Amino acid sequence: MKALQNLFDKLKPNFEKGGKWEKFYTLYEGHRTIAFAPDITTKAKGSQIKDAVDLKRVMITVVIAMIPALLFGIFNVGYQHFIAVGEEATFIDKVLFGAMAVVPTLIVSYAIGLLTEFTFCVIRNHPISEGFLVTGMLIALVMPPYIPLWQVALATIFAVVIGKEVFGGTGMNILNVALTARAFLYFAYPAQISGDQVWTYLGDKAAVDGFSGATALSVAFQAGQSGEPVTAALAAHNSSIGDSLYSFANMFLGFIPGSIGETSVLMILLGAAVLVGTGVASWKIIVSGFAGTYIMGLIMNAFAVNEYMAMPAHYHLVIGGVAFGIVFMATDPVSAAQTESGKWLYGLLIGFLTVIIRVTNPAYPEGIMLAVLLMNVFAPLIDFYVVKANKKRRLQRATV
Amino acid sequence: MSKLVKLKKGFDIKLAGKAEKQIEAFQPAQTFAIKPTDFVGMQRPKVLVKEGDTVKAGTPILFDKKLEKVLYAAPVSGEIVEIKRGEKRKLLEIRIMADKEVSYEAYDKFSDSDLKSLSKEQATAQMLKGGVWPQIIQRPFGVVANPDEEPKAIYISGFDSHPLAPDYGVLLKGQEKFFQAGISILKKLTSGQVHLNLDAQSEVSPAYADVQGVQVNKFEGPHPAGNVGVQIHHIDPINKGDLVWTVNPYGVVQIGKLFLEGILDASKLVAVTGSEVNKAAYVKTYVGANVSTFVNGNLKSEHVRVISGNVLTGEKIASDGYVGYYHHQITVIPEGDYEEFLGWIKPSTSKLSFSKALGLFSFLNKGEFKVDTNTHGEERPFVVSGVFEKVLPMDVLPTYLFKAIISEDFDEMEELGLYEIIEEDVALCEFVDPSKNDLQEVVRNGIELLMYS
Numbered sequence: 001m002k003a004l005q006n007l008f009d010k011l012k013p014n015f016e017k018g019g020k021w022e023k024f025y026t027l028y029e030g031h032r033t034i035a036f037a038p039d040i041t042t043k044a045k046g047s048q049i050k051d052a053v054d055l056k057r058v059m060i061t062v063v064i065a066m067i068p069a070l071l072f073g074i075f076n077v078g079y080q081h082f083i084a085v086g087e088e089a090t091f092i093d094k095v096l097f098g099a100m101a102v103v104p105t106l107i108v109s110y111a112i113g114l115l116t117e118f119t120f121c122v123i124r125n126h127p128i129s130e131g132f133l134v135t136g137m138l139i140a141l142v143m144p145p146y147i148p149l150w151q152v153a154l155a156t157i158f159a160v161v162i163g164k165e166v167f168g169g170t171g172m173n174i175l176n177v178a179l180t181a182r183a184f185l186y187f188a189y190p191a192q193i194s195g196d197q198v199w200t201y202l203g204d205k206a207a208v209d210g211f212s213g214a215t216a217l218s219v220a221f222q223a224g225q226s227g228e229p230v231t232a233a234l235a236a237h238n239s240s241i242g243d244s245l246y247s248f249a250n251m252f253l254g255f256i257p258g259s260i261g262e263t264s265v266l267m268i269l270l271g272a273a274v275l276v277g278t279g280v281a282s283w284k285i286i287v288s289g290f291a292g293t294y295i296m297g298l299i300m301n302a303f304a305v306n307e308y309m310a311m312p313a314h315y316h317l318v319i320g321g322v323a324f325g326i327v328f329m330a331t332d333p334v335s336a337a338q339t340e341s342g343k344w345l346y347g348l349l350i351g352f353l354t355v356i357i358r359v360t361n362p363a364y365p366e367g368i369m370l371a372v373l374l375m376n377v378f379a380p381l382i383d384f385y386v387v388k389a390n391k392k393r394r395l396q397r398a399t400v
Numbered sequence: 401m402s403k404l405v406k407l408k409k410g411f412d413i414k415l416a417g418k419a420e421k422q423i424e425a426f427q428p429a430q431t432f433a434i435k436p437t438d439f440v441g442m443q444r445p446k447v448l449v450k451e452g453d454t455v456k457a458g459t460p461i462l463f464d465k466k467l468e469k470v471l472y473a474a475p476v477s478g479e480i481v482e483i484k485r486g487e488k489r490k491l492l493e494i495r496i497m498a499d500k501e502v503s504y505e506a507y508d509k510f511s512d513s514d515l516k517s518l519s520k521e522q523a524t525a526q527m528l529k530g531g532v533w534p535q536i537i538q539r540p541f542g543v544v545a546n547p548d549e550e551p552k553a554i555y556i557s558g559f560d561s562h563p564l565a566p567d568y569g570v571l572l573k574g575q576e577k578f579f580q581a582g583i584s585i586l587k588k589l590t591s592g593q594v595h596l597n598l599d600a601q602s603e604v605s606p607a608y609a610d611v612q613g614v615q616v617n618k619f620e621g622p623h624p625a626g627n628v629g630v631q632i633h634h635i636d637p638i639n640k641g642d643l644v645w646t647v648n649p650y651g652v653v654q655i656g657k658l659f660l661e662g663i664l665d666a667s668k669l670v671a672v673t674g675s676e677v678n679k680a681a682y683v684k685t686y687v688g689a690n691v692s693t694f695v696n697g698n699l700k701s702e703h704v705r706v707i708s709g710n711v712l713t714g715e716k717i718a719s720d721g722y723v724g725y726y727h728h729q730i731t732v733i734p735e736g737d738y739e740e741f742l743g744w745i746k747p748s749t750s751k752l753s754f755s756k757a758l759g760l761f762s763f764l765n766k767g768e769f770k771v772d773t774n775t776h777g778e779e780r781p782f783v784v785s786g787v788f789e790k791v792l793p794m795d796v797l798p799t800y801l802f803k804a805i806i807s808e809d810f811d812e813m814e815e816l817g818l819y820e821i822i823e824e825d826v827a828l829c830e831f832v833d834p835s836k837n838d839l840q841e842v843v844r845n846g847i848e849l850l851m852y853s
Contacts, residue, residue, distance in 0.1 A: 001741045033778060037743025041705075041736050041773040044716040046823075046840040047830040048707050049413075049733065052751035052760055054777025055834050056744040058784055061758040127778060171781030171835075278756045282786055338785040338799060387800050391815040394795075398639035 001036075008032050026121045030128030059130040061280045065271035066137050066328060070106075072267040073260035074098035077145040080200045080257050083242060086208035101145050101201050102260055105152055109143075110136040112153040116160040120169070129170035131177070131334075132160070138178030138328060141261025142321070142369075145201035147185075147192050155181040155188075175376045176335045179369055186369070194365075199257035210240030215257055216319040217358065217365045219246065224308025224359075231312065251318040261328075262321040272327040281331035284340065285347040289326035292351020293317055300359055308359050316355055325368035326350065335376040339386035346382055350375045404600060405634045407621030409793040411754050411828055413563040415711065416768040417680045417731075419671040421570050424681035426672075427693035432476050433493040433722040434462060434688050439472070439534060440844070441543030441851070445491045453480045457686075458505030458531055458664030461494055469547050473531025475666030475687035477503045493722065498686075505530075509662030515581060520588045523659075527585070530658040534725070535651025539632065539644050541847050542822035551645040553592035553636065558608055558649055559599040561626030562710035566671035566728045568649055569605035570682055578656030579607050585655050586647065587613050597631045607649070621793065629825040633794045638820050650728065670694075670723055674732035675770040676704045685723075691730055692720040699732065705773050707731040712827035713840070736774025744777065751776075754791065754832040780835040791828040796820060798829055802839060805846030810853065813846050822847065 008028075014021045015028040032038075034056075042048050078094030078101075089097075113136045121128045139156055163180035164173040185193045192198060196214040200207075207213075214222070216234060223233035234246040250256055254264025262268075275281035297313025304310035316322065330336060330350050337346035350371045357367025364370060436445040444465035455461060455478065460471035476498040484493040507530045510518065524547050527533045538545040545551070559568055572579060586594050593615045598604060600618035608616075617635055619625045628646045632638060647655075650668060657665045666687040672694050673680050683694055695706055696719065707714040709727040717723075723730060740746070747759030752769040762769070788798035796817040804812035823840040830839040 004741075005739065033744075036739035036741055037774070037776060038778055039737045039739045040775045040778065042775055043838060043841075046713075046838055047827055048705065048711045048714055048716065048731075048773055049752075049771045049831065050775045050777075050836060051755065051832045051834070052748070052753040052762070052776045053755040053757050053832075053834045054744060054836065055780050055783055056777065057757045057759070058755075058834050060745055064758060127780070129780060131783070169781070171783045278758065280755075280757055280784075333785040334783055336785070339797060340786060340789055343786075383800075387797060387816070390795065390797050390817075394637075394639070394815065394817055397637060398641070 004035060008035070023125075024122055026125060026127055027118060030118075030121070055130045056133075058280055059133040061278050062134045062275065062328075063137055065274035065280075066134075066141060066261065068267040068270045069141060069261040069264060069324065069328075070102075070137070072254055072264045073141065074102045076254055076263055077101050077201055077260065079255065080145070081202065083245075084200045084202055084207045084211050084213070085205040086211075086241065097203075098145075102140070104149055105143050105147065105260070106137070106140040108149045108152045109139040109156050113139070113156045113160055116157050116165075120161075120165045124165075124169070126169060131164075131170035134332075135159070135177045139181045141324070141328075142178060142182045142259050143185075144193055144198040144259055145257075146198070151185055151189055151192060155185045158184045171334055173334055174380075175373055176329050176332045179329055179373055179376075182369055183373060199259075208241055210238070212238055213257060215365070216246050216251060220308055220311055220315075220319065221358075221362075221365055224306045224311075227307055230307050230310070230315070248315070248318065251315075259321060259324075262324040265318050265323045268323040268327050275327065275331065281327070282333070282336070282343050284343040285331050285336060285350075286327055288344045288347030289330050289351050290317060290323075292348035293322055293326075293355055294351070295348075296352045296355035300355060316358070320358070320366045321368045322351075322354055325354070325372050329368075329372045330375070335379065337379040337382045337386075339383045342379070342382040342386045346375055346379055349378070402615075403617040403635065405617065405619050405631075406600075407619065407625050407630070407634075407793040409790055410622035410624055411791050411832070412561070412622040413711070413752065413771075413831070414768050415563045415673075415731075415733075415752075416675040416770050417673050417677060418564050418768075419566060419673045419680045419682055419729075421567060422681055423669065423684055424672070424679055426683045426698075429498070429685050429689040429691070429693055431481065431495050431497050431690045431722075432474075432478075432686055432688040433495045433690070434472060434475070434725065435493050435722060436462065436491050438725040439464070439544055441541065442466075447483055447491065447494060449480050449483075449494070451480050451483055454478065455480060455496065456503050456505040457666060458507065460529075460531060464544075467544065467546060469528050470533045470544060471528060471531055472534055473505075473664050473666075475664075495722075502686075504663035504665075507658060507662045507664070510659045512581070512660075515584050515659060518585075518588065518659075523585050523588050526658065527655060531664050532651070532655045532658050535647055535654055537646045539629065539638055539646060539822070540642075540819035541851055543851075545645050549643055551590050551592070551643050554586050554590050554594045554645045554647060555628050555632050555635070556594065556596050556614075556647050556649055556652060557626055557628040557631055558596055558605075559602070559626045560710075560728075561599075561623035562712055563623070564671070564673040564729065564731055565626070565710055566669070566673075566682065567605075568607070569603075570671075571669050571728060572605065572607035572649055572653060575653045575656075576607050576610070578653045578660060579649065580611055581656030581660050582647075582652035582654070583611055583613055583656075585659060586652065590645070595631075595635060597628070597635075599626065624791075624793065624825060624828060627825055629820060629822055630793055633796075633820055640814055640819055642819070648726065668728060670727070671729045672698070672732075673729060674707075676700050676732040676734060687723075687725060689723050690720060691717065691723060694730065695719050695732060701734060703735045704732050705735045707733070711771070712831060713824045734770070734772040736772035738774070740774075755787070755834070775836050777834070777836050779837060782835055782837070784834050787832050787834065788826075788829040791832055792826065794820065794825070798826065801846075802837075802842055805842050805849070808849060810849065813850060818843075818846050818850060 078098035159181035
């Protein structure tokens with residue numbers, strides 16, 4: 001390790017003031033602090049010791065929490081492919097096929113995102129922040145199994161620049177950066193990220209006869225239109241190529257088409273356990289998010305005028321991206337509500353809005369993305385009232 | 401009415417090197433110093449002595465031009481050997497070479513019965529003259545109290561919950577009489593009550609057992625339960641326009657002695673603590689003692705930081721520096737100026753953390769921790785939310801308060817409760833902050849904005 005340290009020491013003069021690469025000091029520092037925890041000590045006055053946790057550790061914890069969803073996503077892309085084209089394949093085949101589709105997306109999202117981030121750090125001369133470690137992974141996980149890589153790159157640049165850097169960088173953004181990327185693609189290039197055709201990656205092969213790429217959400221929506229019970233429609237879906245592909249168990253375990261990381265509720269809950277266990281994400285947001293979804297599902301049941309509204313409330317929890325959105329997107333501490341009581345309301349409203357958008361809005365089959373973005377915007381308002389209540393308590397105390 | 405307050409939020413930092421409850425005969429300190437920088441809010445210190453002058457214990461040597469009535473006295477008798485100044489002639493230290501035998505400036509002496517008839521004015525005058533007034537700190541702002549004002553109440557925290565903090569049972573042993581006299585004097589200074597706040601989890605120390613004339617409150621929970629600011633918040637919070645005073649139990653004893661014996665007795669016990677000292681014990685010395693005789697030859701390793709006070713609120717001093725005026729403790733811990741390969745990701749059970757993020761298994765470790773001064777990361781904007789709230793047992797929104805201060809929003813600072821807080825109350829926030837901001841400094845800056853605007 002001494003050798004690496006020496007190498008950094010040797011390079012250092014070039015990056016310091018007056019050196020030939022002084023503008024890139026932040027890059028030098030960023031890389032050195034990844035290799036070695038820095039030798040900074042506490043100030044003479046104030047806390048003389050500091051907690052062992054830092055942002056790097058917090059962020060890497062979130063990345064680790066997403067790994068089960070990523071690995072399952074890679075497998076599932078292959079699994080869905082071979083079902084759709086009607087071929088038998090081994091587990092290894094499925095994983096390899098999935099990896100070929102997913103890994104390039106992941107690489108592009110990280111490479112382009114970091115490049116954008118580094119450029120801004122150099123221009124604005126602020127330290128490289130760890131935030132993108134999480135964002136890069138999130139962007140890849142909310143993409144469909146196959147999407148043109150230039151679109152991933154474009155969306156990533158848009159999200160980092162417009163979603164984050166213009167507000168001042170990590171910690172200052174209003175909207176969740178990864179969701180900004182997805183929303184950008186959703187509105188700019190809808191053909192590649194919505195509809196029934198994009199959720200199963202066929203490659204250059206043709207699907208078997210009778211195959212429909214519709215997601216569970218879209219099946220449910222169609223059922224609502226045609227007046228068929230949703231559970232029956234889900235059970236009958238693609239019955240020509242397999243039995244009960246959209247059973248509740250399959251949807252919970254994740255053997256359904258969808259964005260790379262969103263399908264397996266089980267794997268996402270595993271990630272949630274990591275996040276809550278380590279205290280990195282707010283359990284309040286996760287619990288209230290799921291509760292909000294379920295409660296609004298029940299309300300829809302109570303006032304059902306069509307079959308979609310009558311869909312059992314617990315189905316809302318396993319179809320689409322609700323679980324992924326609540327566990328990994330809504331809990332982003334920067335864009336979420338920051339007061340403890342505000343977090344309950346924030347999560348609850350995300351759940352409510354998701355179901356409302358899903359069930360009552362014909363244009364958008366999935367509601368979680370818009371619900372989270374909308375609540376990102378409203379989070380400061382929630383906090384405003386929580387803070388105001390705190391001030392009011394203090395003021396009342398004074399006058400009594 | 402005795403009140404029992406149970407606090408849940410907070411964090412007890414378990415460090416290695418707690419002082420044994422015995423007094424160790426270290427070589428006595430030769431020099432002593434009064435550091436104007438210890439008195440937060442002292443703006444224009446003026447020295448009353450010259451180098452070469454001889455003083456007695458209790459001789460006024462310093463005052464603040466902004467608060468002229470309050471005199472700061474020499475803790476020991478001897479010769480003024482150096483008046484140390486820093487940049488722009490800022491006064492840093494007044495050093496006294498102590499006599500072998502301490503002689504005292506004589507002040508009026510009162511018997512127990514005299515004390516009862518003493519008026520508020522007489523009491524104040526004696527305290528100002530005798531150099532014990534700086535023991536009284538006012539809230540809001542945490543600065544030395546103004547003798548012309550009258551506080552709503554006076555609060556004494558009877559215990560210290562900081563890491564490796566000295567046990568007040570040891571510090572106050574045999575001082576019961578003086579403690580009671582000090583309380584009687586303080587009672588004269590306020591129309592309200594004198595509150596004595598005790599630790600509900602430990603036995604009541606003898607010094608507090610039979611105290612008359614105080615309102616006793618008990619607090620239970622992790623640090624910062626012993627912080628007087630937290631206690632005030634749960635007894636009768638400070639609002640805009642309120643004024644309360646706080647006194648450390650040691651200060652109460654000093655006040656009592658000034659009246660019963662007519663001297664300024666600045667002798668005190670200092671706990672020598674920390675993972676890097678061989679012998680962690682108490683030492684009997686005086687206010688402002690030079691630490692070199694307690695530290696030199698008592699160290700386990702070379703590369704250490706000597707801290708006057710505790711690891712959360714203390715101040716780095718040289719290994720031949722002086723104990724702070726208000727401190728009863730020095731802590732010696734390893735200096736942390738090293739790089740650690742992949743230190744931000746490596747799993748460890750020996751790294752102390754409030755958090756359980758990746759690889760931090762310190763919660764499994766039930767033992768004591770050896771912690772150095774490394775920050776374990778660089779400064780970042782606030783990202784993680786909800787951490788400060790877990791270690792501040794007050795109805796205050798710390799993140800919003802810090803942001804209000806940083807953006808210099810005066811209304812917000814007031815409304816969010818800056819009057820209730822001083823540095824020590826947010827020390828744990830500073831410790832747990834993953835973004836490594838210097839929050840105690842932020843709070844002091846905010847207080848200064850409010851005070852001087």
